[in-house]
Amino acid sequence: MPTRRVVTSRSREPRARFAEELRAMRVQRGESLRQLGERGGWDWSLFGKMEKGETVGGPEVVQALDTYYGTPGLLLAVWELAVSGKAQFRERYRRYMSLEADAVSLWHFAVSVPPGLLQTPGYAREVLAAGGLRGEELDQQVEARMGRRELLASDDAPPFRTILSEAVLRTPLRDAAEWRAQLEYLLDAGERRNVTVQVLPFSAGLHGLLSADMWYLRLPDARTVAYAENGYQGELIEETAPVERLQLRYDAVRDMALSPAESRKFILRLLEEVTCDPST
Incomplete structure (x- = not known):
């Protein structure tokens, strides 16, 4: 190994x-x-x-x-x-x-897009293009993002949990086939032993992680660090007190989220809607 x-x-x-x-x-x-x-x-x-x-x-x-x-x-x-x-x-x-x-384990909360570690090539290409990348640079960044997915596929892959706001799943790609592929990939990823996918429905209401995607990394020395990221910048948070506060917010969001089994059913229903939509 x-x-x-x-x-x-x-x-x-x-x-x-x-x-x-x-x-x-x-x-x-x-x-x-x-x-x-x-x-x-x-x-x-x-x-x-x-x-x-x-x-x-x-x-x-x-x-x-x-x-x-x-x-x-x-x-x-x-x-x-x-x-x-x-x-x-x-x-x-x-x-x-x-x-x-x-990191020995990773936890994540998504506000508007799935984490890069669980994106398909089609999804990554559209979201990176929306951010202004074009041509060769876009191709390189898509390939690099796809390569990073190996982090979750190696023999010693760390446990990874992502909680997806319902907004992530209600914002489709322009290409319906690529959107179906992305939903199917989320379902497949959730079947891996080291990956947990949960959905936070709109019905959960307001919560403490509304403004940014959040990453929490558990390190080999037992420390946890947090990373808050929006479309324009990111902030690494290593001080113990603020990280603990952010962990409590994450725990509260996890308690409001659907279980992994219910989350799978939720994504399956969305996939059926896309598949059955005559406009696609």
């Missing part, structure tokens, strides 16, 4: 840190660039350019390296920050991604 590895903090600049992580992983294995190329099935000179920071490569080669090193989704997460044009966002997100890679 591969050991999940924390991203180090040698450089604050994401592109430089990506190059440093690549070299550190190779050196730790005691391999030369030529050996890595031979064993990974890629041109070794590409790895050399990536380690020098001359290129970041594409998501397919980074995903292959994640598989080779046994770090599912970790390098892709750092690569995603390296290619992002939004410096402010990546600085705020950088430490969160480091912590997520090492």
Whole structure:
């Protein structure tokens, strides 16, 4: 079983840190660039350019390296920050991604969209395009997001619970076929041993997590950190007192949510509505 590895903090600049992580992983294995190329099935000179920071490569080669090193989704997460044009966002997100890679369990609440870890390619493409991405950058970000889903599929995948506001499930994609695929993916994900999907219906009324998506990461040292994110920015919260307050809010929302079994029935009913709608 591969050991999940924390991203180090040698450089604050994401592109430089990506190059440093690549070299550190190779050196730790005691391999030369030529050996890595031979064993990974890629041109070794590409790895050399990536380690020098001359290129970041594409998501397919980074995903292959994640598989080779046994770090599912970790390098892709750092690569995603390296290619992002939004410096402010990546600085705020950088430490969160480091912590997520090492989390022993994750809890999530969604206000308007399902978590990236449970998005289909079609859903990810539409939501990222709505945020302004186009062309090659859009393609790269979709591939990177899909690669991050490996975090929940590895042998040592952490337990993950997501509570979806009903608004998430009442806001369809323009493409009905892609929307059906997304609902089906949520159902399939909820069947995994390490994934729990719950729905918070509108009838639950007002609650304490109305304004932002929330992530809670349980770390190996038994600490819990929280991350609040909206469409414009994110905030990592590590201080004990505010994290505990946010946990209490999450617990209250979980108590108001449908059970996993009832949530599955809820999503199935929505899927039937989409499938039976003559306009689709």
